[in-house]
Amino acid sequence: MKSTVELVLKAFVTASRPLVRLLIRRGATFPAVAEQLRQLFVEEAVAEIQARGMKPTSSAVSLLSGVHRKDLRARELKGPPQPPVSDTTTPAPLGLIGQVVGRWMSDPLYLDGSTPRVLQRGIEPGAFDQLVQSVSTDVGPRAVLEEMLRLNVVRVDDDHIELDTRGMVPRGDFAAMSEALGVNLRDHAATACANLVDGRNLLEQALYVDEISPESAHLLHQAATRAWRPAFARVMRLAEKRFARDAVKESEARRQARVRFGVYFFVEDSSEEKSE
Missing domain, CATH: 1.10.10 (Arc Repressor Mutant, subunit A)
Known part of the structure; x- marks a missing residue:
């Protein structure tokens, strides 16, 4: 039987493959990605140690992250950099x-x-x-x-x-598309990880079907798009009502929760994948 470490590593590789393909196609090399990943491991190790009520010493961070003590920088032991005040008060570009x-x-x-x-x-x-x-x-x-x-x-x-009824997809701006990719995948991954590790029961469902024709896949895409619109409208109306209500009736300390609700549809031609 595989260990939990082996299982989560397998899931990580499976989920990361499209991102690695994206990095390669856009010219990001392994050393650059490895440095970003190293910093990410350190920051998350610091956050985990602090969540346990402990001081993030270099020894503790090194043990948890696997990054050697000599490779740790003092500023990293303070945790992820906090966004400037303007980032929290100014709406995002989109x-x-x-x-x-x-x-x-x-x-x-x-x-x-x-x-x-x-x-x-x-x-x-x-x-x-x-x-x-x-x-x-x-x-x-x-x-x-x-x-x-x-x-x-x-x-x-x-x-x-x-x-464009396909939704808010900023196809004319690569920077905006990259930003949307990051935050959407981050929250989708956070949902799955919370359900797996923390025992939560957040909504995460998907339908899967294979061995169908491209025409059938196209019809399913249209059906999924039609199903998304009324769901989006219902949730959005409630979100606006609750936002207005909480702004008046709740203290700032109570208004710290955030929500992201999304949907995706993916299709590929397995014959094309095999020929590549």
Whole structure:
């Protein structure tokens, strides 16, 4: 029987293979990745020791992480660097766009059933400018629209603005896509690890089917997309209500929880994989 270490290492390799492929294709070499991984092991070892109520000495960190004492730097024993104050108060680059998309996909005023409506420019109820201003008045609707166009989030035909119903995927900006990849995979991995190690029961479900045609895979993709929209709208509406409620009724100390709810769909052609 394999040990738990062997089992989690196998899971780690399986989950990391697409990321290693990404690193190679984008020119990141093993030494550069190894240095990042070394720092990550040290930071997480420090965090684990501190969570146990102990002082993260070089001996303790070395024992837990496997990084030799002589390779440890004093600043690393203080744990992960804290983000500057501005990082916690300023929305992320995609924050405003994501909020606009979220409102568009969840507010009945901008929906036709469960499908986001095609909007027109203007400030009248149900128009694009009114949508943007209902989220924030700090940035003008035209600037928001230009950014959404750059990210390929919307399509514009004259004054008609159509949301790309595949969701908030900033395909026009590699930096934004990389950021989204990191935070989404981080929280997905955190969910799986919490269920495995901490005995939690967080939502993590997936459907798997193989030996089907590309046409069938395409139909499943369409069905999954349709199923996601009403689920997103329901959860988003509740999230907005709870956010507004907690901002008024809860202290700052009580408002420290965060939530990420997502979905993914993957398809590959096994014959192509084998030929490669």
